Amino acid sequence: MSTSLPVSDSSLSFWHQTTRSFPHLNKNRDVSVPPTSQYAVIGSGISGALTAWELIKRGVKGEDILILEAREAVSGATGRNAGHVRPDAFRGFPSFAARHGPAQAKKIIESERVVLQKVKDFVESNGVDCDFYHTTTIDVCLSIEFANHQSRSLAAFEAVGGDTSHIRIYQGEDAKARTRNPAAICAYEWPAASNHPAKLTHWILNDVIHKGAKLWTHCPVSNIIKHHGEGKAYNLRWDLHTPRGVASVDTVIHCTNAYAAALLPELSGFITPLRSQVHAFVPTAAASAENRFKQTMSLRYSLGHYFSINQLPRDGTIIIGGSGTRDDGDTDDRIKEEMVTFDDSQYSQRIANNSTREFQNLLLEPCSESLRAGEGLRNAWTGILGMTSDNVPLIGPIEGLEGQWICAGFNGHGMARIFLCAPGLVKLISGKPWSETGLPECFQYSTKRVDGERNAQLKGKL
Ligand SMILES: Cc1cc2nc3c(=O)[nH]c(=O)nc-3n(C[C@H](O)[C@H](O)[C@H](O)COP(=O)(O)OP(=O)(O)OC[C@H]3O[C@@H](n4cnc5c(N)ncnc54)[C@H](O)[C@@H]3O)c2cc1C
Structure with missing residues (x-):
């Protein structure tokens, strides 16, 4: 590259x-x-x-x-970006440990929790008007494989003395109720924030x-x-x-x-570029007013296939970070070609379609087959991640x-x-x-x- x-x-x-x-x-x-x-x-x-x-x-x-x-x-x-200030609570521990050893991996996870507090302190002590919203975030496990990955990661982090006392775990019906997602197998919730970056x-x-x-x-x-x-x-x-x-x-x-x-x-x-895509949606009634999502979420099918959800308290806009992978017929080469680039002038219609489908699965009114005019996708854009x-x-x-x-x-x-x-x-x-x-x-x-x-x-x- x-x-x-x-x-x-x-x-x-x-x-x-x-x-x-x-x-x-x-x-x-x-x-x-x-x-x-x-x-x-x-x-x-x-x-x-x-x-x-x-x-x-x-x-x-x-x-x-x-x-x-x-x-x-x-x-x-x-x-x-997608507006999250979302510490990794334990999920990345195994891959960090494989690369940098368990002690460094523990430090990485712990440092992200410190950063959440630092951002909060900075915004509050300086009175910064940036729509900072201190809340919790939920990893929603949507496949057995990912649910297993999460429980292994949590156990590995705890085995080196990692603190998980701030994480709440939901299984089965409790997970479905907490996440409003009937496909949820289990869910993990911990403190996080969102803001207008x-x-x-x-x-x-x-x-x-x-x-x-x-x-x-x-x-x-x-x-x-x-x-x-x-x-x-x-x-x-x-x-x-x-x-x-x-x-x-x-x-x-x-x-x-x-x-x-x-x-x-x-x-x-x-340091290499990786293009990532985000979308802003106008919510349906299912996520408006009293139905607004109070937590941010990551809907996870696997480590590489996920959608992040962040509903802004200020105006109800839903920001969905779209996953570019694992659509039917995709090949690794095609995904690489689309994402390994410095070009943030364009977005992928395929990824926008994936995110729109996810939005509709989650938020289309029961018995309704379509969105009202003005609801749904408002804007899609890309940005370049700096990967090491x-x-x-x-x-x-x-x-x-x-x-x-x-x-x-x-x-x-x-x-x-x-x-x-x-x-x-x-x-x-x-x-x-x-x-x-x-x-x-x-x-x-x-x-x-x-x-x-x-x-x-x-x-x-x-
Ligand atoms: C689509 C997307 C979603 C993301 N979502 C999240 C999220 O929800 N939560 C999270 O924690 N992180 C997220 N990230 C990552 C996060 O946004 C970045 O890690 C963070 O913003 C990096 O900040 P930075 O200042 O280092 O880089 P940047 O914000 O990229 O700033 C670098 C600046 O340097 C300028 N520049 C580069 N080269 C030169 C040059 N030669 N001369 C002059 N100027 C130059 C660029 O124009 C740019 O403005 C996301 C990133 C993307 C792209």
Whole structure:
């Protein structure tokens, strides 16, 4: 897979459609970049915005931070996701344990629970208007195989001392009643939240801009090369090339997620794109008013075949993250071709049809065979996940490129990770040791980790 900058004609998500009045959406789009800055944060998603916010919190002057964004503000995965802040409570434990060992796997699961609390504290203490909804979430098991997988995962997590006291389990009729789904075999419920991810990130960008930070949108960084010569105000180490000039800076922070390898070729093949699709539906009476779904859900047929459900308390819109796999007649090659891409300008009609079918199965009124005009699919869109070869993010200094740092590779789970990763990275930048970040050690960037994975792939071992 080759690398790529973000495509310029990306589609608009429901979150984008409902925030077109954000005043900094196209900030400085026609202005040359400032020639120097102490810090350059590349990317204006939740990682870039929160990294800038944490730098300021730790004493950096806002004026010393330049945020460079390839498209409009928050146009990457953050502005396109399914709106969940949903910690993995135990499901991923076996696969993390196989890759990183049981102790790290336990830490990964535990850290996501911490992130939920951190997002809640951030939103509440700052009074952020982002439709944050603290609730519970339910994994609904719709096949015997997946039900067995869940019970094995829970047992494995508990066997290493994992805390599951916050998880409620429903079987048979109880599961059907709790999930309003007659096909449910069993269900697992635990605390989680939903939010409007663009509103949250806009709030953070607005705050850092208010404190002096400079946001340059529609300004892709195409190349970073070593700076020659001395800076007056700053120790200049790197030149960032953009279509609107060169910014020379001391410290570069890559918050570019799926696109990271475009500027860091050493990550090519390690961070790769995976397109994912989401849909906004107008509910039928079965999920309107008092019938609204109060919990978020994941309807799970298998690990790879699922639909996430998130009904927004503010207006009742139902956000369904659609699964692209296992439709009749699909082949792995076709799925790969459709999903392994940087193109977020289009969506798949096939996946939209799958999600619409799921919506109708769940919500069509009894005895009704069709939707009323105005009900059903309102919008479909795609976004690009930043997948890593070993399924965990890359955080820390980039070896061999002194003054460059990375916070990327969230494997489709950033809202449950970044509120620990971005503050953790800023602690490292300020000279604190890894142990103070609270992050699992396996998240740490190292050449050994990246090369090791890539070499193993080349040898066909993974
Ligand atoms: C469809 C979809 C659904 C998802 N659902 C969920 C969910 O429900 N819950 C959850 O926890 N996670 C979810 N995720 C994942 C989550 O959205 C991401 O993990 C998270 O938003 C990553 O944030 P980020 O800031 O690191 O990356 P991004 O938001 O992608 O930000 C990176 C930014 O960098 C910019 N950029 C890239 N390269 C350059 C360059 N060279 N120069 C300038 N700018 C550049 C991009 O334009 C982009 O704005 C989903 C993702 C997708 C795509």
